[in-house]
Amino acid sequence: MVPIAYYLVLAAVLFSIGIGAFLIKRNVITIFISIELMLNAVNLTFVAFAHRWHQIGGQIFVFFVMVVAAAEAAVGLAIIIAIFRTRRTLNVDEIDLMNS
């Protein structure tokens, strides 16, 4: 018997760490990894609420989030490879073509 609120607080902890890592990290691959961490935290919330309300919809939603995350990872990593090939760096501070 675990309160559902504990699961939700754990998801909030993981999501906040994901936000912190997204803002602090300077390597574009690590930033991408922290986005995956935030997606996982949200998935945990969906599963916890699906358990609470006895609805399968939450689990189906997590399934679709996983599919979209897989597609996103493939395209995002291809973009990172393309950036590295042209700019020779992975540091987000040096990828500032639209800023200057």
Add this chain to the structure above:
Amino acid sequence: MQLALFLIFGALAVAGALNLLFQRHPINSALSLVVVMMSLAVLYWSLGAEFLAAAQVIVYSGAIMVLFVFVIMLLNAGEEERTSGSRAAYNVGIPGAVAIFCVLAFVFLSEGSALGTANVGGRLANGLDNIAEVSSVLFTKLLLPFEVTSILILVAIVGAVVLARKEQ
């Protein structure tokens, strides 16, 4: 028993996430995220989502993270260096993340009694297996979205090949 399971794997997930934050090398961050995903798979199982627990292990920590590790090794990514941008992000990022956590935790804990408790092995509706329930909804009511995701994956594959191709 479920509380012990939750505490062990919840602590493991938080430790993995913090390690992701503090490691400077991308490959260490990627492997910490695998730890987080495996612990979350156990937590999904304890919430009665057996199919999602298996999919989490196979799709997330099996396929997506291997893709990440491949790209990190392909690009030979070294340790990241600290810049002025990271100092500014520290000053804004840490308080912002803490504030979001405080708001979420306050809402969840103050509504804790309305949210109830989780029982391990609990069935959802109708007393069906988890996987039977998921598949019956996925292949009847949500058949069109399910098929559309296959087109999405196809477009993503073609896009990844086009983007990662060497310029002629």
